[in-house]
Amino acid sequence: MNRHSQIAGFLAEHGFVAVRLLPLAQDASFRRYWRLADGPWPAVLMDAPPPEDLAPFLRAAMHLAGLGLSVPEIRVVDMENGLLLEEDLGDALYAAILDDTNQEALFDAAVDALAVMHAAKPPPGLPAWGATEMRDTALGTLFDWWWPAMFGSPAPDAARADVAAALQAMLAPLADTSPGFVHRDFFAGNLLWLPEREGIRRVGVLDFQSAALGHPAYDLASLVQDARRDISQAIAERCVARYLAARPDLDEAAFRGALAVCAAQRHLRVAGQWVRLARRDGKSHYLAHGPRTWGQLATALRAPEAAPLAAALDRWIPAAHRHNPPDAAA
Numbered sequence: 001m002n003r004h005s006q007i008a009g010f011l012a013e014h015g016f017v018a019v020r021l022l023p024l025a026q027d028a029s030f031r032r033y034w035r036l037a038d039g040p041w042p043a044v045l046m047d048a049p050p051p052e053d054l055a056p057f058l059r060a061a062m063h064l065a066g067l068g069l070s071v072p073e074i075r076v077v078d079m080e081n082g083l084l085l086e087e088d089l090g091d092a093l094y095a096a097i098l099d100d101t102n103q104e105a106l107f108d109a110a111v112d113a114l115a116v117m118h119a120a121k122p123p124p125g126l127p128a129w130g131a132t133e134m135r136d137t138a139l140g141t142l143f144d145w146w147w148p149a150m151f152g153s154p155a156p157d158a159a160r161a162d163v164a165a166a167l168q169a170m171l172a173p174l175a176d177t178s179p180g181f182v183h184r185d186f187f188a189g190n191l192l193w194l195p196e197r198e199g200i201r202r203v204g205v206l207d208f209q210s211a212a213l214g215h216p217a218y219d220l221a222s223l224v225q226d227a228r229r230d231i232s233q234a235i236a237e238r239c240v241a242r243y244l245a246a247r248p249d250l251d252e253a254a255f256r257g258a259l260a261v262c263a264a265q266r267h268l269r270v271a272g273q274w275v276r277l278a279r280r281d282g283k284s285h286y287l288a289h290g291p292r293t294w295g296q297l298a299t300a301l302r303a304p305e306a307a308p309l310a311a312a313l314d315r316w317i318p319a320a321h322r323h324n325p326p327d328a329a330a
Contacts, residue, residue: 007047010083014076015040025093025189035088042088044072049082057084057209063123063181069113070194070204089204094188095229103235110191110223111239113203114183115246118216122181129182129214131171134265139164141272149275149325159316166312170261170305174215176254182214187226216247217258218266225263225300227270227293260303267297268309275325290324298322 001009011019016039024033024044032047048054054077064071072086094106127133139160147155183190185207192204220243224236240259244252271293277283298319301310313322 003047003049006081007045007083010078010081011036011045014085016043016085021045036085041075043075043085044088046084046086047082048084052082054079054082054084054209056211059123059125060208060211063211064117064205064208067116067120068200069117070192070197070201071208072204072206089192089194089206092193094191094193097193098188098229104238106191106193107223107235107239108242109193109200109203110186111220111242112246113200113205114186114216114219114223115243116200117183117205118180118219119247119249120181122179122213126181126211126213128179129184129212129218130179131168131174133212134171134174134214134262134269135164135167138167138265138269138272141269141276144272145276145279146272146325149279149327150321156316162315163309163312166308167265169308171265173254173305174217174258174261177215177250177258179213180216182212182216182218183208183222184210184212184214184218185222186219187222187228189228215258215262216250217255218262221259221262221266225267225296227267227289227296230292257303257305260300260305264297264300264303264306264309267293267300271297271322287324294322294324 011017016036019039020037021034022037024035030049030052034045034047036043036045046054046057048057058074058077061071061074065073070089072089074084074086076085078084094110098106142163143155143160147159183205186205190205190207192206194202194204220240224231224239240256244250244255247255271290274286274290274293277286300306301313
């Protein structure tokens with residue numbers, strides 16, 4: 001049975017027969033999302049064909065809902081075939097509605113939700129997102145995708161080893177804070193504004209299937225140093241200050257240092273990820289974010305905490321080459 005027939009059968013089985021499938025914005029994975037128009041209830045279909053796994057999404061959804069956060073209510077799941085029907089939370093994505101008139105209110109609410117998410121005891125079974133995992137993912141996108149696209153040949157083993165050691169040294173201090181639940185993609189494209197709800201429930205949280213055990217600064221770096229849009233330094237500092245006020249258990253200096261480290265790792269990883277998405281998956285539109293991401297990395301590398309990575313990159317990748325490869329979409 002082909003995928004189209006599988007989906008049609010799944011929808012018919014659950015009362016969605018004469019419905020229109022309207023595509024929603026896709027993420028960087030192989031999942032697809034469809035709004036179901038004219039169905040028995042407002043629903044979104046998640047199409048996550050194998051090898052995509054629904055279990056991490058379901059585990060995180062149950063945990064976040066239990067904390068009082070707004071996540072889509074899951075109504076129907078077909079684990080074997082990777083199909084799921086969930087509540088439609090609407091179209092008011094932060095990415096679409098943020099402007100100068102509302103950004104303080106929306107970011108304040110997002111930070112409040114994030115603080116609750118991080119302060120809670122994490123659920124069992126989450127994968128690790130520590131120094132080793134962060135190092136390896138950054139090495140993968142940089143050397144397996146960006147480097148050969150930029151230079152036309154594999155990276156020297158010495159370059160990989162040097163940057164690996166630098167990343168490990170830079171990321172090591174993250175272990176000083178007990179790991180907790182991290183969303184890993186907590187940014188405007190995965191947040192919805194639900195003003196009819198109250199408190200932290202005004203923020204709808206999406207795309208949490210990559211949740212892991214890591215340092216809380218990673219999610220705040222994702223939010224205030226968004227690779228897909230410009231966010232002012234004033235708003236970023238407002239978010240950091242608000243988060244720290246909500247988390248008096250954290251040491252401010254150590255947290256700000258961790259924020260700088262997480263930002264440097266994330267920007268390096270994502271700069272290479274745009275190339276992988278273009279070359280492997282045919283999603284060349286993501287390359288439009290490359291200039292911003294490399295610029296954010298340049299800023300992050302100026303932090304004292306990022307010095308090991310800055311020095312290693314200076315040895316192997318001259319500043320003049322820190323941009324999208326010219327043939328990245330090939």
